[in-house]
Amino acid sequence: MNDEIxxxxxxxxxxxxxxxxxxxxxxxxxxxxxxxSAREFxxxxxxxxxxxxxxxxxxxxxxxxxxxxxxDNVGYNIPIIFITGYGDIPMSVRTMKxxxxxxxxxxxNEQDLLDAIHRAIEKDKQTRRERGEIRAIxxxxxxxxxxxxxxxSLVVTGMLNKQIAHDLGMSEKTVKxxxxxxxxxxxxxxxxxxxxxxxxxxxx
Amino acid sequence: xxxxxxxxLLITIMITTCLVVxxxxxxxxxxxxxxxxxxxxxxxxxxxxxxIEAMARFDAAHEISDPGSFPEGPTTAxxxxxxxxxxxxxxxxxxxxxxxxxxxxxxxxxxxxHRHYDLNKPKPxxxxxxxxxxxxxxxxxxxxxxxxxxxxxxxxxxxxxxxxELNLGIVAKIDMSEVRAPFVKxxxxxxxxxxxxxxxxxxxxxxxxxxxxxQLENRTLEMEKINEEMEQRVKERTVELIETNKQLxxxxxxxxxxxxxxxxxxxxxxxxxxxxxxxxxxxDLDGTLRYVSPACKxxxxxxxxxxxxxxxxxxxxxxxxxxxxxxxHFHDSRSELKPREIQFRIxxxxxxxxxxxxxxxxxxDNQGEILGFRASNRDITKRKQLExxxxxxxxxxxxxxxxxxxxxxxxxxxxxxxxPLTAILSNAQAxxxxxxxxxxxxxxxxxxxxxxxxxxxxxxxxxxRLGLLMKKEKVQFETHxxxxxxxxxxxxVYYDMVILNVSISMDLNEGLPPVRVDRIQLQQVILNFIxxxxxxxxxxxxxSRQMEIMTRTGESDTIVVSVKDSGKGLEKxxxxxxxxxxxxxxxxxLGMGLPINKRIIEAHDGRLxxxxxxxxxxxxxxxxxxxxxxxx
Numbered sequence: 001m002n003d004e005i006x007x008x009x010x011x012x013x014x015x016x017x018x019x020x021x022x023x024x025x026x027x028x029x030x031x032x033x034x035x036x037s038a039r040e041f042x043x044x045x046x047x048x049x050x051x052x053x054x055x056x057x058x059x060x061x062x063x064x065x066x067x068x069x070x071x072d073n074v075g076y077n078i079p080i081i082f083i084t085g086y087g088d089i090p091m092s093v094r095t096m097k098x099x100x101x102x103x104x105x106x107x108x109n110e111q112d113l114l115d116a117i118h119r120a121i122e123k124d125k126q127t128r129r130e131r132g133e134i135r136a137i138x139x140x141x142x143x144x145x146x147x148x149x150x151x152x153s154l155v156v157t158g159m160l161n162k163q164i165a166h167d168l169g170m171s172e173k174t175v176k177x178x179x180x181x182x183x184x185x186x187x188x189x190x191x192x193x194x195x196x197x198x199x200x201x202x203x204x
Numbered sequence: 205x206x207x208x209x210x211x212x213l214l215i216t217i218m219i220t221t222c223l224v225v226x227x228x229x230x231x232x233x234x235x236x237x238x239x240x241x242x243x244x245x246x247x248x249x250x251x252x253x254x255x256i257e258a259m260a261r262f263d264a265a266h267e268i269s270d271p272g273s274f275p276e277g278p279t280t281a282x283x284x285x286x287x288x289x290x291x292x293x294x295x296x297x298x299x300x301x302x303x304x305x306x307x308x309x310x311x312x313x314x315x316x317x318h319r320h321y322d323l324n325k326p327k328p329x330x331x332x333x334x335x336x337x338x339x340x341x342x343x344x345x346x347x348x349x350x351x352x353x354x355x356x357x358x359x360x361x362x363x364x365x366x367x368x369e370l371n372l373g374i375v376a377k378i379d380m381s382e383v384r385a386p387f388v389k390x391x392x393x394x395x396x397x398x399x400x401x402x403x404x405x406x407x408x409x410x411x412x413x414x415x416x417x418x419q420l421e422n423r424t425l426e427m428e429k430i431n432e433e434m435e436q437r438v439k440e441r442t443v444e445l446i447e448t449n450k451q452l453x454x455x456x457x458x459x460x461x462x463x464x465x466x467x468x469x470x471x472x473x474x475x476x477x478x479x480x481x482x483x484x485x486x487x488d489l490d491g492t493l494r495y496v497s498p499a500c501k502x503x504x505x506x507x508x509x510x511x512x513x514x515x516x517x518x519x520x521x522x523x524x525x526x527x528x529x530x531x532x533h534f535h536d537s538r539s540e541l542k543p544r545e546i547q548f549r550i551x552x553x554x555x556x557x558x559x560x561x562x563x564x565x566x567x568x569d570n571q572g573e574i575l576g577f578r579a580s581n582r583d584i585t586k587r588k589q590l591e592x593x594x595x596x597x598x599x600x601x602x603x604x605x606x607x608x609x610x611x612x613x614x615x616x617x618x619x620x621x622x623x624p625l626t627a628i629l630s631n632a633q634a635x636x637x638x639x640x641x642x643x644x645x646x647x648x649x650x651x652x653x654x655x656x657x658x659x660x661x662x663x664x665x666x667x668x669r670l671g672l673l674m675k676k677e678k679v680q681f682e683t684h685x686x687x688x689x690x691x692x693x694x695x696x697v698y699y700d701m702v703i704l705n706v707s708i709s710m711d712l713n714e715g716l717p718p719v720r721v722d723r724i725q726l727q728q729v730i731l732n733f734i735x736x737x738x739x740x741x742x743x744x745x746x747x748s749r750q751m752e753i754m755t756r757t758g759e760s761d762t763i764v765v766s767v768k769d770s771g772k773g774l775e776k777x778x779x780x781x782x783x784x785x786x787x788x789x790x791x792x793x794l795g796m797g798l799p800i801n802k803r804i805i806e807a808h809d810g811r812l813x814x815x816x817x818x819x820x821x822x823x824x825x826x827x828x829x830x831x832x833x834x835x836x
Contacts, residue, residue: 016627085626108629
């Protein structure tokens with residue numbers, strides 16, 4: 001899925017602006033979807049492709065900042081490039097703090113915009129990759145039996161089998177059996193790999 | 205004491221006096237008579253005794269010489285002779301007699317006949333009896349006188365003497381009654397006389413004193429009468445006096461009560477008047493003050509007596525700008541009597557300006573006579589300040605709203621313009637990209653160019669729209685008196701200037717011709733100058749915040765208006781910039797006031813300039829063309 005053509009969403013109440021921005025983005029070979037309002041964007045089906053959002057700050061109804069809030073609230077983690085005709089430093093700081101990728105002042109320079117879009121899409125791709133990996137690891141963790149999970153969580157802390165057996169009240173041999181099963185299920189070749197996986201899903 | 209008693213007492217005194225005098229004199233005489241009688245009797249007795257003794261001795265001697273001459277003896281012879289002699293002697297006085305006796309046994313035997321009792325043969329008397337006391341003494345050989353009982357038992361005065369030769373005793377005696385008789389007689393006569401004298405005296409006394417007494421009595425009566433009358437009159441007078449006194453007392457009490465009430469009432473009124481918060485006074489028609497409440501000190505800084513002593517002080521403290529208001533009011537209040545209220549400013553003793561709300565009313569007595577005016581001055585400076593502050597606050601708010609609106613406007617403007625600009629730029633850049641490709645999509649580029657044109661037009665429209673939004677109303681040129689415009693403008697900021705302690709003096713040439721101007725714009729210009737000037741004097745001492753507005757004729761058919769402040773003037777480098785937009789020396793200023801003024805004046809074909817005064821401060825001036833030369 002990483003090979004899919006990225007999509008740039010443009011939200012601007014001004015049709016001319018939307019259209020011109022869409023043309024500019026298309027000219028570098030990116031897919032563009034335009035929305036005339038924040039509400040419209042929220043109600044659309046988000047594409048699964050790597051994407052970013054070019055968002056006008058000042059819009060009637062839900063403003064760009066409001067939309068950023070909404071997306072935060074629903075956990076839709078998409079990189080946002082704000083464009084505004086009337087920006088001030090406090091506002092840009094605020095948006096950047098909340099995770100905006102870039103903050104551009106209208107009229108925007110094409111190169112600045114396109115660079116920002118590329119950076120955002122790269123960031124999104126990265127995010128998506130990590131998210132997929134974690135999801136895969138989580139699936140493996142979910143396949144462990146409760147006993148195996150207990151052993152897994154103790155193994156990754158660096159405890160010896162003997163200590164684990166003592167802590168869980170089982171024989172060292174049994175621990176060894178569980179441990180090899182955990183290694184198999186988690187598809188880890190070594191203890192170090194297993195610890196890395198555990199870190200990614202936040203078990204350690 | 206009654207009259208009778210008094211007379212009786214008088215008589216008693218007289219009788220007593222007579223009795224005492226008579227008694228005393230008689231008793232003295234009696235005593236003397238007794239003594240004399242005793243002596244006489246004694247001498248008599250003694251001489252008789254000596255005579256008998258001599259006879260006896262003679263007889264005895266005769267016997268001796270001639271014995272037998274006396275047959276019966278010499279003694280008897282002697283005795284006989286004596287008896288014989290005695291028989292021929294009756295005795296002396298009425299009762300006086302001699303007795304001669306001898307003691308025979310226990311009896312006294314009398315030898316001589318007695319004069320009174322068993323005359324010739326007197327009976328002997330026993331020696332040891334009470335009778336014949338003198339003889340007993342004589343027989344006892346004693347000599348002397350005695351008052352005693354004789355042989356008869358009568359009280360007698362007797363002298364007794366013994367007769368030695370014959371062993372006899374002789375007694376010469378006289379009855380006491382006889383001795384006493386003359387005295388008794390004399391006493392009786394004396395008494396009789398005394399009684400007569402007393403009677404006569406009494407009679408005379410009564411006779412003599414009676415008229416006197418009558419008179420005295422009459423006098424006394426008269427006196428008593430007078431006295432009674434006097435007493436009556438005194439009584440009446442006393443009653444009158446008591447009555448009068450009572451009335452007086454009542455009157456005094458009434459008076460006192462009235463006085464107390466009066467004093468209490470005065471105290472009450474004075475307490476109310478003296479403690480009023482406002483400055484109360486009562487003035488006569490000519491303005492002389494009858495009463496000024498102490499609160500005037502708090503409000504004006506002057507003592508009440510300073511107003512009373514100097515009746516023009518109330519006028520003097522009114523600030524020059526408000527004297528007309530005060531003078532008009534003084535005149536009006538006397539021409540038509542009705543409660544009035546005015547507001548004006550005074551300069552306190554310490555120089556501070558205070559706002560006064562003055563309310564007054566004529567004081568009219570029962571006869572409809574006007575006694576003057578009752579007035580109350582209230583210090584409303586605070587209220588005025590609050591009003592002005594509220595006004596300022598409103599103005600500040602309005603200003604803030606304006607500023608905010610400006611901000612909004614510029615934001616809107618930026619957004620509105622940025623939209624087409626963004627579209628144009630992005631379109632143009634997209635077109636550039638399209639054209640750099642191997643097979644440029646010319647149709648697309650054509651579309652893009654069309655969009656660019658459209659967006660550019662839109663931008664133009666936005667600017668036009670905003671220009672319309674900001675466009676001013678049309679100016680109205682009319683003929684006005686510049687002085688009136690100045691006065692109107694000054695009135696608009698009247699209270700602001702009061703609060704800022706700025707005093708505006710006007711030197712307006714009333715002979716100026718009218719000008720054709722937009723009244724509102726000209727007022728705006730004047731206001732801007734006044735506000736600027738007051739702002740420039742903000743740091744000066746309140747008393748030296750002087751502003752002067754002058755009008756005069758200028759060169760070549762113009763009039764000149766100048767607004768002069770007493771601020772610190774301008775630095776040289778500021779002169780050029782001061783009329784440029786957005787140049788300001790004030791923290792809150794927009795820097796638009798003077799440029800606007802410049803534009804307005806220039807729109808009126810006038811000229812505006814600024815210059816420093818030699819005595820500090822800044823003067824803004826502008827010219828306006830006169831009358832027909834002005835805008836049509």
